[in-house]
Amino acid sequence: MVLIGLSRIRFAFLLGGLLVVALAVGPFTFLSLYGLNVIFFLLIFASLAQSYDIVGGLTGYINLGHITFFGIGLYAFGIFINMRIGPLFSFMLGVPVVALFAAALSIPFLRLRGFYFAVATLALVGLLDLAVGSNALAPITGGFAGIRIVAQNNQFASYYLALALTVVTTLSVYLIRTSKFGRGLLSIRDDEQIAEVWGVNTVLYKRLALIISAIFAGFAGEVYLWFLTIVAPSTVLGLDVTFRPVTIALLGGTGSVIGPLIGSLLFSVIDQGLITQVSYFSRGVIGIIFLLVGLAAPGGVVGFIKTQMVRRFAISRQRVSRVRNRP
Amino acid sequence: MAAAPPLAELVLNSLLLGGIYALTSLGFSIVFRVVGILNLAHGDLVMVSGLFAYLVFTSDLMPFTIRLLFVILLIPLFAAFGLAFERVLIRPLLRKPPNEALLSSVLVTLGFSLVLQDVWANSFGTLQKSITSESLGLPIITVAGLTVASSRLLALLFIVIASILLFVFVRKSYVGKAMRAISQDREAAMFLGVNLPNTSMITFGLGTSLAAVGGILLVIIQSVAPFSGLPLTVKALAVIVLGGTGSMIGPLIGGIALGSAETLSAFFIDPYWSPGIAVIILVAVLLLRPTGLVRR
Amino acid sequence: MKASSKRAVTTIAAAGISIALLVVGLVGGYYAAIATTSPKIVEKTVELPTQTIKIGMTISKSGPFAPLDSDYDKFNKAWQDWINGQNMVIANKRVKFEVTSLDDSSDAAKAVQLYTRLATQDKVDILVSPYSAFFGLQLIPIAEQNQVPLIMAEASTATMWTAGNKWIMTSMVPYWEKGLNGWSATYFDMLEKNNWPKTIAFVGWDIPWAGDDHKSSVALAQKMGLQVIYDVLLQPNFANPDFTAQITALKGLNPDIVYLSMFGPFSAQFIKQANDQGFRPKEWHSIEFGAAFLPTLGSLANGVTSEIFWTPNFSFYQTDIFKQLLNQAGMDWRVWQWVELRMIIFQMIVQAVQDSAIRNPADSFSKASINDALHKLQMMTISGPLIVQSPGYGTVGLVPIQIQNGNIVTIWPTNLADATYVHP
Known part of the structure; x- marks a missing residue:
């Protein structure tokens, strides 16, 4: 059992490493510009879902407003780069802005529990949309017409940044899970009061989790703007996009390291494949897949595979024992 | 016109808006409380009921009274649909631990809502559907200088009566008591012999029939469209959080609070920022009373 | 004499050649022009790439x-x-x-x-x-x-x-411009000629296009001397917006014209909700009357003005x-x-x-x-x-239309109009 577990992790690392290398050489070899675009958005949503899962999956706080961190990062980066301080400094300065925002937010919001936390964070998305689109902030945010940065061909650079971001986010989630911090978060998810009794500093842990998840999401926002060069507020702060990190994480399997990655892969493939082949009922097909995954697999696709493996393993062991017990 | 004091009318109209919010949230709220799942297709069910009401009302085949009868028949029809929906799509989730059931329900109901949207858009077109109250003979009433749409008044009256009836139902009847017991402590209720599957099925049917009523009135008051369901569900989330999920009259209180907050802030402060002000009020209420305005 | 006759011959020859060239050039050019510029039905025998x-x-x-x-x-x-x-x-x-x-x-x-x-x-x-x-x-x-x-x-x-x-x-046309090219330039031109309204109110959505139209039209209204008594831009709401507050405010102000810059279905919601609250200005103007606008309003749409780039006439x-x-x-x-x-x-x-x-x-x-x-x-x-x-x-602009008894009629400019503008 231990051996299998170990080899599985090694196998995952090996496979992941190969995948990253393939994606890294992709733009020079097999990947068209369209393919690069599709994978870029896949990576952005993968890192969004992955970073969402630090709070949603590990800590058990469903943050429906995760996209606000993405938006703050995006706008902070845009405003900095329009101040002509260069992309490098803009990327670097955007991160503390998002972290500070998350820290400030965590003080009131983390007092809320479960369902109430989810709805309060969801409400925040609308507030941010309102603020950046307003006439008052239009001189720096571009108002309803969206924020625009000096157009350069940043697509390749942003592709690699997105790839790096996804890798770093995934590794961080893995490291967090295996650390004392991660076990603390899991104990909060299982029972916050008991965790507190056992000496977990729940307030600090939750706050840290929120800040870490916000930093990754904010960075994703920065890369997103660098790639697109123009982003209108309602296209990132609308309802469809708001729910996406959550649905992708749920689809793949929330609370597992590779779940969000699988979720975004599945989502992108279905989405792009369907849209370009059949022009009708694409929404319906995605809906049916959500429905089936929701019914069949509590832990998303990853959970489904896991239960199947456990069942098969159990059956084979049963057989073995049956064979052994034969007189 | 001069006789109409705008302030009184504003307050009255914000109450009526609150009634609409409550109407579209009540079914969502009881399903969340008793069955323990989020029905993200609730808004879409409201929309579909509105669509059916629209199709019946605008058909020229039958006299008006028969059309009205058919529209009213939508309510038991939706209740039956709710029972079937629970049996097929929700029941399997309820065997899981509550937390997993809640998360799975998000996927299942969101998936169902996407299917519903696509089927509608491809069979009835994407345009908004709406009926004017004139065409149904619903008058605009003027009382003491205050002008009120009777459709809105009807919505508020209905929701107040429905909330009170539900309140009584939950206190007095056996099924109602079972619902209350489940919403307070699921395991203890099961231990005491409450029929959990049946109760949740009935609750679901009640929820969808309330969605049907919401749709019928919404198509008269505002409009219905294939892709407007999810925003309505999100609104319902805000309403039940504001009112608190602890009580049957929570949605009514939450709806009126949200309706008044939006309308009054748009009138007195700034129409652009009023959705934001509503958000700030929502968060402030939650921080002061982390389980909503109405306590258990 | 010889020299002069020689010159005459060369002159005539030159003239003849140039005329011939001119004819060839014209005819050739004509055929070339037909072949290259205008679409024409080509016989099946000719196989073109x-x-x-x-x-x-x-x-x-x-x-x-x-x-x-x-x-x-x-x-x-x-x-x-x-x-x-x-x-x-x-x-x-x-x-x-x-x-x-x-x-x-x-x-x-x-x-x-x-x-x-x-x-x-x-x-x-x-x-x-x-x-x-x-x-x-x-x-x-x-x-x-x-x-x-x-x-x-x-x-x-x-x-x-x-x-x-x-x-x-x-x-x-660049319809966001606050002068001649504005979205409703022809409409305000028509109002100026008719000169009936005194006050106007603006409600719009804070999005590209609608926001542009809103701002350019506020400028046009002020230029022609209309009194702008209400001017708000709202956060767009694509689901079921409620306009109770705006309608109550407008009811108190009682403007002659209410100018709505939103997508058609939502302008229709505004008009419908206003009607339910007992508010009817002398004229509604919506920057769009398409999509669900007419089916939503039915007879309530009568008298609404709007504009479009083309009508069947x-x-x-x-x-x-x-x-x-x-x-x-x-x-x-x-x-x-x-x-x-x-x-x-x-x-x-x-x-x-x-x-x-x-x-x-x-x-x-x-x-x-x-x-x-x-x-x-x-x-x-x-x-x-x-x-x-x-x-x-480009330069393609809009013409004002009015909904009269369920029909859409062009009301301005006079050379394109097929009905007269109905106003109080």
Whole structure:
């Protein structure tokens, strides 16, 4: 059992490493510009879902407003780069802005529990949309017409940044899970009061989790703007996009390291494949897949595979024992 | 016109808006409380009921009274649909631990809502559907200088009566008591012999029939469209959080609070920022009373 | 004498030769012109190489924008069938047109991916923007980087034309301008002549296009001396917006005209809700009356003024064909209000391909050449003359219309009007 577990992790690392290398050489070899675009958005949503899962999956706080961190990062980066301080400094300065925002937010919001936390964070998305689109902030945010940065061909650079971001986010989630911090978060998810009794500093842990998840999401926002060069507020702060990190994480399997990655892969493939082949009922097909995954697999696709493996393993062991017990 | 004091009318109209919010949230709220799942297709069910009401009302085949009868028949029809929906799509989730059931329900109901949207858009077109109250003979009433749409008044009256009836139902009847017991402590209720599957099925049917009523009135008051369901569900989330999920009259209180907050802030402060002000009020209420305005 | 007669002979010969050359040149030029410029039916015996011009776009078949443009797909198909039935020959090639329309689901990220696909993988020659200016803005970098001309359909806003973009253009006037070109310029012109209103109120949505129209119209109203007594921009709400507060405020102010700059279905909601609250100004003006506007309001729509780029009584160029295509597509111009812009775009494309063949015979069908031709267009459209200006925007403006007894009638300018403006 231990051996299998170990080899599985090694196998995952090996496979992941190969995948990253393939994606890294992709733009020079097999990947068209369209393919690069599709994978870029896949990576952005993968890192969004992955970073969402630090709070949603590990800590058990469903943050429906995760996209606000993405938006703050995006706008902070845009405003900095329009101040002509260069992309490098803009990327670097955007991160503390998002972290500070998350820290400030965590003080009131983390007092809320479960369902109430989810709805309060969801409400925040609308507030941010309102603020950046307003006439008052239009001189720096571009108002309803969206924020625009000096157009350069940043697509390749942003592709690699997105790839790096996804890798770093995934590794961080893995490291967090295996650390004392991660076990603390899991104990909060299982029972916050008991965790507190056992000496977990729940307030600090939750706050840290929120800040870490916000930093990754904010960075994703920065890369997103660098790639697109123009982003209108309602296209990132609308309802469809708001729910996406959550649905992708749920689809793949929330609370597992590779779940969000699988979720975004599945989502992108279905989405792009369907849209370009059949022009009708694409929404319906995605809906049916959500429905089936929701019914069949509590832990998303990853959970489904896991239960199947456990069942098969159990059956084979049963057989073995049956064979052994034969007189 | 001069006789109409705008302030009184504003307050009255914000109450009526609150009634609409409550109407579209009540079914969502009881399903969340008793069955323990989020029905993200609730808004879409409201929309579909509105669509059916629209199709019946605008058909020229039958006299008006028969059309009205058919529209009213939508309510038991939706209740039956709710029972079937629970049996097929929700029941399997309820065997899981509550937390997993809640998360799975998000996927299942969101998936169902996407299917519903696509089927509608491809069979009835994407345009908004709406009926004017004139065409149904619903008058605009003027009382003491205050002008009120009777459709809105009807919505508020209905929701107040429905909330009170539900309140009584939950206190007095056996099924109602079972619902209350489940919403307070699921395991203890099961231990005491409450029929959990049946109760949740009935609750679901009640929820969808309330969605049907919401749709019928919404198509008269505002409009219905294939892709407007999810925003309505999100609104319902805000309403039940504001009112608190602890009580049957929570949605009514939450709806009126949200309706008044939006309308009054748009009138007195700034129409652009009023959705934001509503958000700030929502968060402030939650921080002061982390389980909503109405306590258990 | 000899010398002079010799000179006379050479003179006559020279004259004869030059006349002959002139005749040959004229006749040759005439035939060459026929062969290269005007489309004509070619006998089946002549086998010409085929050149396919690919046009790519996305349409929102689902999501919040779907009620505004989901059926444009049908029009694209009708046009494609018709134009390919014309057997068009340009620069000795049989030209076919192929329109690809994908579904962006009202999702900007998806639109970006699909336009990249259209530009790089499907290698379309010309891109047409989706409905919303939100998306149109985000697609400009794709057109610029991949050097594919992008025609803005219903999407145009000031910032598109000030950034020095080289690959985008539109047929529409710069309607965000606060003077002659404003969205409702002709409407305010008409009001000035009629001179009945004293006060006006503005309610609009804070989005590109609607916000642009709102601001340009406030300026126009002030210029003609109307008193602007209410002016608010709202956060857009695509689901079920409620206007109780605005309506109550307007009721207290009682303006002569209420000018609504929102998408048609939501203007209709405003008017419907106002009616329910017992408020009816002397005139409603909505910047859009398409989509669900008329079905929502029924008789309440009577007297509402609005504007449009084309009505069936226009008779500039190919109006009959446009009507026939709408018929084939099963579309009502009163519901899919901006479909005329799609027709104008197709007219622009055909004209640009023809112009490109004349201007640049060596490389007629290249994207650069077509882009150049699109930027220099001077042509007639279903909505009148179009001259594309140097930043990329056009000259096609709007005419005011009024809904009278369920019909849409043109009320201004006098040479196009088919009914008289009804006002208090």
